[in-house]
Amino acid sequence: MLFRQKPLKSFQRTLGHHKVLTSNEDLLTYSYDVSANRGMPEIVVLAETVDDVLMALNFAIDEGYFVTPRGAGTGMSGGSVPLKKGIVLCTERMNHILEFNADEKRMLVEPGVITAQIQEEAAKHGLFYPPDPSSYKVSCIGGNVAENAGGLRCVKYGTTKHYVLGLEFITSRAEICCTGTLNGDPDSADLTSLLVGSEGTLGIITKIALRLIDAPQSSGTIRIAFPSLETVGSSVSEIMAAGIVPSVCELMDKAVLKAISEYTGITLPEETEALLLVEVDGIPQEVQENLKVVEELCHNRQALEILSTTDADEAEKLWTLRRNISPSLARLAKGKINEDVSVPRSQLTNLLNEVAKIAKRYSLTIPCFGHAGDGNIHVNVMFDPDDTLEKTRASQAVEEVFKEVLKLNGTISGEHGIGIVKRDYMRLQMSPAELDTMRKIKRAFDPDALFNPGKMIPEG
Ligand SMILES: Cc1cc2nc3c(=O)[nH]c(=O)nc-3n(C[C@H](O)[C@H](O)[C@H](O)COP(=O)(O)OP(=O)(O)OC[C@H]3O[C@@H](n4cnc5c(N)ncnc54)[C@H](O)[C@@H]3O)c2cc1C
Numbered sequence: 001m002l003f004r005q006k007p008l009k010s011f012q013r014t015l016g017h018h019k020v021l022t023s024n025e026d027l028l029t030y031s032y033d034v035s036a037n038r039g040m041p042e043i044v045v046l047a048e049t050v051d052d053v054l055m056a057l058n059f060a061i062d063e064g065y066f067v068t069p070r071g072a073g074t075g076m077s078g079g080s081v082p083l084k085k086g087i088v089l090c091t092e093r094m095n096h097i098l099e100f101n102a103d104e105k106r107m108l109v110e111p112g113v114i115t116a117q118i119q120e121e122a123a124k125h126g127l128f129y130p131p132d133p134s135s136y137k138v139s140c141i142g143g144n145v146a147e148n149a150g151g152l153r154c155v156k157y158g159t160t161k162h163y164v165l166g167l168e169f170i171t172s173r174a175e176i177c178c179t180g181t182l183n184g185d186p187d188s189a190d191l192t193s194l195l196v197g198s199e200g201t202l203g204i205i206t207k208i209a210l211r212l213i214d215a216p217q218s219s220g221t222i223r224i225a226f227p228s229l230e231t232v233g234s235s236v237s238e239i240m241a242a243g244i245v246p247s248v249c250e251l252m253d254k255a256v257l258k259a260i261s262e263y264t265g266i267t268l269p270e271e272t273e274a275l276l277l278v279e280v281d282g283i284p285q286e287v288q289e290n291l292k293v294v295e296e297l298c299h300n301r302q303a304l305e306i307l308s309t310t311d312a313d314e315a316e317k318l319w320t321l322r323r324n325i326s327p328s329l330a331r332l333a334k335g336k337i338n339e340d341v342s343v344p345r346s347q348l349t350n351l352l353n354e355v356a357k358i359a360k361r362y363s364l365t366i367p368c369f370g371h372a373g374d375g376n377i378h379v380n381v382m383f384d385p386d387d388t389l390e391k392t393r394a395s396q397a398v399e400e401v402f403k404e405v406l407k408l409n410g411t412i413s414g415e416h417g418i419g420i421v422k423r424d425y426m427r428l429q430m431s432p433a434e435l436d437t438m439r440k441i442k443r444a445f446d447p448d449a450l451f452n453p454g455k456m457i458p459e460g
Contacts, residue, residue: 004063007059007062007063008020008022008043008063011055011059014055015045015052015055015056018046019045019046019047019048019052020043020044020045020046021043021044021045021046022042022043022044026044027040027041027042027043027044028040029044030044030070030073030082030088030090031081031082032073032081033073033074033075033076033077033078033079033080033081034073034074034075034076035075035076035077035078035081035419035420035421036335036337036421037078037081037083037419037420037421038081039081039082039083039084039085040082040085041068041082041085041086041087041088042065042085042086042087043065043086043087043088044087044088044090045087045088045089045090046090046092046093047089047090047091047093047094048093048094049094050094050168050170050176050206050207053089053091053094053170053204053206054170054174054176056087056089057089057170057172057174057204057450058174059087060086060087060450061172061173061174061448061450065085065086065087066082066084066085066086066087066449066450066451066452066453067086067087067089067204067450067451067452068080068081068082068083068086068087068088068089068200068451068452069089069090069091069142069146069200069204069205069451069452070088070089070090070091070092070143070200071090071091071092071111071112071139071140071141071142071143071144071146072092072114072135072138072139072140072143074135074138074139074143075143075147075416075417075419076338076340076416076417076421077147077199077413077416077417077418077419077420077421077422078419078420078421078455079143079146079147079199079200079417079419079420079452079455080143080200081419081420083420083452083453083454083455084453084454086453089204091110091111091112091140091142091204091205091206092112092140093112094110094111094112094142094206095110095112095113095114095140096109096110096113097109097110097113097117097118097121098110098207100121100125102125102127105127105211105212105213105214106165106181106209106210106211106212107121107122107129107209107210107212108207108208108209108210109141109207109208109210110142110206110207110208111140111141111142111143111145111205111206111207111208112140112141112142113140113141114136114137114138114139114140114141115131115132115133115135115136115137115139115140115141115144115149116136116137118141118210119132119136122212122215123215126214126215127212127213127214127215128212128213128214128215128216129163129210129212130153130154130156130157130158130163130213131144131149131150131151131153131154131157131158131159131160131162131163132151132152132153133149133150133151133415134151134152136151141208141210142205142208144160145160145164145167145195145196145205145208146196146197146198146199146200146205147160147197147199147415147416147417148160148161148196148197148415148417149415150371150374150376150414150415151371151415152248152250152371153247153248154371154374154376154415155245155246155247155248155249155371155373155374156245156246156247156248156281156373157213157247159415160196161193161196161197162211163210163211163212164180164192164196164208164209164210164211165180165181165182165192165209165210165211166178166179166180166181166182166183166192166208166209167179167180167182167191167192167195167196167205167207167208167209168182168205168206168207168208169195169202169203169204169205169206170203170204170206171203171445171446172203172445172446172447172448172450172451176206177191177203179191179192179195180192180209181209182207182209194441194445197417199417199418199419199452199455199456200451200452200455201442201445201446201451201452201455201456201457202441202442202445202446202451203445203446203451204451216247216281216282217281217282217283217284218281218282218283218284218287218310219247219279219280219281219282219287219310219315220279220280220281220287220288220290220291220308220309220310220315221277221278221279221308221309221310221314221315221318221319222277222278222279222280222291222294222295222298222306222307222308222309222318223275223276223277223278223305223306223307223308223318223321224275224276224278224294224298224303224305224306224307225268225269225272225274225275225303225304225305225306226272226273226274226275226276226298226301226302226303226304227271227272227273227302227304228273228274229253229273229274229349229352229353230349231274231301231302231303232251232273232274232275232276232301232349232372233348233349233352234301234349235276235297235298235301235303236249236251236276236345236348236372236373237345237346238297238301239278239293239294239297240345240373242293242297244280244290244293244294245373246278246279246280246290246294246373247279247280247281248277248278248279248373249276249277249278249279249371249372249373250276250277250278250322250369250370250371250372250373251274251275251276251348251368251369251370251371251372251377252274252275252277252321252322252325252369253273253274253352253367253368253369254272254273254274255365255366255367255368256325256328256329256367256368256369257272257274257275257321259325259328259329259331259332259367260321260324260325260328262328262331263324263327263328263331264320264321264324264328266320266321268304268305269304269305271304272304272305274352275321276298276372277318277319277321277322278294279315280294284310287310288310291308291310294308295308322369325369329367329380329382332365332367332382333365333382333383333384334384334385334386335382335383335384335385335391335394336380336381336382336383337380337381337383337394337395337398338378338379338380338416339378339379339380339381339398339401339402339412340370340376340377340378340379340413340414340415340416341376341377341379341401341402341405341410341411341412341413341414342374342375342376342377342405342410342411342413342414342415343375343377343405343408343409343410344375344408344409344410345372345373345374345375347375347408347409347410348372348375348377350408351377351404351405351408351410352368352377354401354404354408355368355379355401355404358397358400358401358404359397361397361400362393362394362396362397362400363393364381364382364383364390364393364394364397365382366379366380366381366382366397366401367380367382368380370414371414374414375410375414376414376415377414379398379401381394381397381398381401382394399425402425402428403428406428406429411429412425412426412428412429417456418455418456419455419456420454420455423454423455423456423457423458424458426456426457426458427458435457435458435460436460438456438457439457439460442457
């Protein structure tokens with residue numbers, strides 16, 4: 001370590017002490033994300049420009065440090081946690097909107113721009129940036145791109161990848177590369193889709209060209225209480241089969257509703273087993289018609305209560321239950337493993353029934369909620385981290401959930417990424433040939449394994 005002190009001091013002087021942190025307190029701040037994983041970096045670089053990133057990478061290459069990219073650190077899979085020490089390279093301060101072209105419905109941004117700021121800027125011009133991870137007020141667009149973040153609206157509008165037109169990224173040899181519309185050559189192979197969702201393992205994203213769309217004219221919200229998981233599952237399928245694509249279709253199961261009721265005091269019909277929150281958007285007439293169809297379909301499925309509105313303030317009241325999930329669940333137990341599994345919509349009820357059986361078998365509370373419209377369910381395994389036996393049971397229950405999900409033709413990560421937490425489960429989902437292809441892509445981009453070591457791909 002000592003032999004690295006001199007080059008480090010010189011690097012600090014060149015880049016500026018405020019951008020190169022080495023105190024224990026600072027390093028601790030960048031040692032975790034929202035998952036349970038921890039890893040102390042040796043150095044934190046707070047890059048403000050592309051030149052800062054280049055300088056940091058040249059320093060890392062020369063001095064043999066690993067580099068873990070980081071945005072706001074809101075990731076749930078350990079992606080920004082430096083597993084093998086080295087440098088945490090944070091792009092949070094690269095936070096400028098560089099260009100906004102309302103006519104072409106495009107925006108060019110740096111990776112540290114907060115997702116909500118992109119949505120607000122688009123809205124000022126009557127435009128819409130739909131991806132909306134629930135962390136949108138704090139997460140950075142660079143982290144969203146690196147995780148291909150989803151959200152409530154992806155049932156209708158897709159995920160982050162559907163809005164990325166091109167990228168600028170810095171390679172593991174400290175070179176600038178551009179993809180897609182930033183590349184300037186429409187005939188060249190587009191590497192954008194390899195970078196989106198690469199979880200900081202292939203390069204440091206430094207610019208993002210985003211596509212915007214026209215903002216919907218109006219929206220309507222409807223909250224429906226159901227007497228069983230079966231009726232809620234078939235209602236979701238019937239809504240879609242009727243040709244309605246809701247902009248939001250969120251499900252909450254009984255365990256989630258109980259926790260929210262205890263926290264907020266909001267009461268629902270006594271026999272409620274599950275709740276659906278549906279939003280439809282479009283031109284006002286279409287919204288009215290679609291609300292009516294949803295109401296009728298759910299009524300025919302023995303809905304216990306249907307509340308519907310096109311008024312924004314009223315809608316906010318219907319959203320109260322959904323918005324209070326996190327603080328309500330936090331009261332149930334000190335530990336929570338939040339898995340974001342995804343199954344075909346037709347398998348929703350089967351998944352929820354299987355999770356209920358697993359909860360019983362392992363004597364655990366496992367509340368479920370999530371984006372029912374695209375089958376992406378957050379399975380929350382609650383446990384006491386100080387109880388070793390319960391902690392073990394929680395891990396075993398998670399593995400069982402993954403196995404059930406794969407049996408139902410689903411995927412173990414709908415939106416939170418693989419990172420550390422799901423890396424070793426990739427073998428359950430992907431064939432040796434598929435994993436080997438991923439390793440080859442990693443080697444092609446990063447032959448010396450500089451970026452984010454130990455993430456995403458299990459060792460061969
Ligand atoms: C309350 C809460 C709700 C959430 N809801 C959702 C949700 O609805 N949908 C969803 O998809 N996620 C959700 N998340 C997870 C998380 O917010 C997203 O994964 C988000 O995209 C992470 O952004 P970040 O800036 O915090 O990235 P970080 O956590 O800092 O990093 C995430 C990954 O991106 C990489 N990375 C970051 N910046 C760069 C860069 N410039 N270049 C290359 N790689 C980079 C990191 O190495 C890491 O692998 C939620 C999290 C919380 C805490």
